[in-house]
Amino acid sequence: xxxxxxxxxxxxxxxxxxxxxxxxxxxxxxxxxxxxxxxxxxxxxxxxxxxxxxxxxxxxxxxxxxxxxxxxxxxxxxxxxxxx
Amino acid sequence: xxxxxxxxxxxxxxxxxxxxxxxxxxxxxxxxxxxxxxxxxxxxxxxxxxxxxxxxxxxxxxxxxxxxxxxxxxxxxxxxxxxxxxxxxxxxxxxxxxxxxxxxxxxxxxxxxxxxxxxxxxxxxxxxxxxxxxxxxxxxxxxxxxxxxxxxxxxxxxxxxxxxxxxxxxxxxxxxxxxxxxxxxxxxxxxxxxxxxxxxxxxxxxxxxxxxxxxxxxxxxxxxxxxxxxxxx
Numbered sequence: 001x002x003x004x005x006x007x008x009x010x011x012x013x014x015x016x017x018x019x020x021x022x023x024x025x026x027x028x029x030x031x032x033x034x035x036x037x038x039x040x041x042x043x044x045x046x047x048x049x050x051x052x053x054x055x056x057x058x059x060x061x062x063x064x065x066x067x068x069x070x071x072x073x074x075x076x077x078x079x080x081x082x083x084x
Numbered sequence: 085x086x087x088x089x090x091x092x093x094x095x096x097x098x099x100x101x102x103x104x105x106x107x108x109x110x111x112x113x114x115x116x117x118x119x120x121x122x123x124x125x126x127x128x129x130x131x132x133x134x135x136x137x138x139x140x141x142x143x144x145x146x147x148x149x150x151x152x153x154x155x156x157x158x159x160x161x162x163x164x165x166x167x168x169x170x171x172x173x174x175x176x177x178x179x180x181x182x183x184x185x186x187x188x189x190x191x192x193x194x195x196x197x198x199x200x201x202x203x204x205x206x207x208x209x210x211x212x213x214x215x216x217x218x219x220x221x222x223x224x225x226x227x228x229x230x231x232x233x234x235x236x237x238x239x240x241x242x243x244x245x246x247x248x249x250x251x252x253x254x255x256x257x258x259x260x261x262x263x264x265x266x267x268x269x270x271x272x273x274x275x276x277x278x279x280x281x282x283x284x285x286x287x288x289x290x291x292x293x294x295x296x297x298x299x300x301x302x303x304x305x306x307x308x309x310x311x312x313x314x315x316x317x
Contacts, residue, residue, distance in 0.1 A: 004153075006215075006231045009142055009222025011149025039219075044238040046157040054159045056238035058246075073157075075227070075235040076215040080252035 001065075003032050005041065005074040015074070020067055033062045033072065041074040142222065150230035157234060164279075169271055172233055175202075177244050190268065191236045193229035196259050197251070205269050210258050211251035213239075 003015040016032035018025030037043060037060070044056040045065055056073075059065050065072055155163045158172070166172050176187040176199065187208060190198045196210040215235045216225040227235060239247040256262045 006150075006153075006217075006227050006235060007146075007221050008217050008224045008226050008228070009146055011146040011228055011231065012153050042239070044242055046238070052159065054157065054162070055241035056157070058239070058242040073153075073234075073238065075231070075238070076217045076225075078213050078215060078235075078239055078247055078250040080212060080214075080250060 001029060001069060002071050003029060003036070003074065004071055005036060006076075012073070030062045033065075036074045040077055042077050044073050044075070045069045046071060046073065143228070146228040147230060150228035150234070154230040154234045154237075158237060161279075162237075165272070165275070166230070166233065169268065169275060171268060172237060173272065174237060174240050189240060190265065191233050191240070192260070193232045194226065196254070197236060197240070198256065198260060198265050200265075200269065205266065207256035207262055207265060210254045210256055210260060211248055212254065212259065213247060213251035 001020055002017045004012040005015050006012055015036065016029050018029050020026045020029065033043065043059050043065075045059055046054065046056050047066075047069075048054050057064075059072070154166065158166070162172055170192070172191040174189045174191060176189060186202055187199055188202050189211075190200070192198075194214075196212045198210055199208040200206060201208065213236065215227055215232060217227065218225060226232070236247075256265070
């Protein structure tokens with residue numbers, strides 16, 4: 001599993017990567033996950049349904065991430081845009 | 085009498101001054117420190133932005149990375165739509181109990197999300213929403229275009245109601261020219277027709293080449309029969 005974060009001026013960066021079945025690596029993933037959520041990020045898991053439709057799932061805890069998920073993408077939380 | 089009152093007033097003023105002096109000093113010191121740290125942060129931000137602005141290819145590389153990520157998250161049709169037209173369409177989730185969704189959204193990079201009726205094309209609302217990264221890693225809070233589209237797509241497909249609640253809602257025309265949006269909807273319809281025609285032509289070509297192969301007695305692979313081939317009948 002990879003934890004990615006969208007960054008201005010860069011695109012995504014890999015925050016952590018590991019196998020959730022390996023306890024030490026899972027602990028690192030959990031720590032990185034919490035750090036991003038504490039920093040105010042939203043976390044989404046891209047998924048594909050059986051009918052082929054792609055969508056995302058917002059998760060608030062590491063436990064909500066499907067064990068077979070390949071990626072969790074962190075991005076800044078939404079704010080109402082200011083009118084120009 | 086007047087002299088006594090005057091003396092008392094002067095005494096009270098001096099006493100008040102003496103009592104408030106330490107607090108006043110502390111207040112002035114803390115205000116000065118706050119101003120200093122604010123100036124230092126501004127200098128740091130300015131310096132960082134200046135340093136980062138020397139790389140002319142950074143934004144382009146960021147956009148390329150963002151487009152690759154978007155492509156890996158959405159389906160082929162959505163990716164082609166963004167590549168060819170510059171926006172994404174996401175179907176609205178119909179409330180439970182209704183047969184199907186009758187509205188959809190257009191997602192533009194760094195522009196409001198536009199809701200419209202799919203049957204008539206009538207514009208419903210503009211939803212102004214941004215994903216500012218206040219840590220300003222490269223001097224800006226703005227995500228690359230494709231990342232902004234991806235963030236909107238993820239938030240919309242995951243929790244439409246939450247995103248719409250967080251957005252500033254306006255009538256069509258507040259930020260986007262309604263004529264431009266209608267033009268985009270027409271471009272989208274034309275694009276879908278062309279894709280459909282191309283897909284039919286591709287299927288017809290495949291069928292024709294299959295027939296030709298059968299007529300000439302060549303062995304052809306049949307989908308759904310595993311890895312092996314079957315002889316032409």
